[in-house]
Amino acid sequence: MTEVNVHEAKTHLSRLLKQVEDGERVVISRGGSPVADLVQHVRPRLTAGLLRGQLHYDSETFDDPDRALARQMVDGPLGPEAG
Template sequence: MTKSTTMNVHDAKTHLSRLLERVEAGEDVVIARAGKPVARLVPVGDRPQRRPGLAKGRLTEAFFEPLPADELAAWEK
């Protein structure tokens, strides 16, 4: 299990270099604003490797059709 620490934005800005050292050591750091978590610092190496072609054969031709006007308008808001 990975150790996790929560820190407010001001402290994170003040101690960023130390936080990065902790993250490099394997710790997750959650940054919170007004007590609400908004971001997580994690080591870059923890990201799973992407596999091209993972969705091959799973998408129908309908996936590539233009969106209906009402749905397209909802995305443009």
Template structure:
């Protein structure tokens, strides 16, 4: 099914109705003088991130927070 198209006046007048359609999974193209300028699309839900799901799969080096060697520190300096 092709996306619904609305001009700017229709979009301003019927924004709530258009957003309900987007929420239901439809796409809406908003046009100015017949030229598409914007597309309203539903947001794809992100999967839930569960704390601890990578436990035991990531290791941090023992020297992670040790001071950096001088040559590395110098590489960050800008003269």
């Protein structure tokens, strides 16, 4: 772990980002007190059907629903056989 003050973080941001890319954690402090951590970004994993049962279709607001699209939004991706 590396700890730097705000001035050093601004001056050496590219170097600090390289350290983070290499797996190191960098703590940025102001007046000797930690205020932020630089850590590697982790992409969230998206899951199909995550909102199943939480979203509802309002037929008074929308005309002629696309049944295949609605099924895909609820059940996940359609297989090649479903076309």
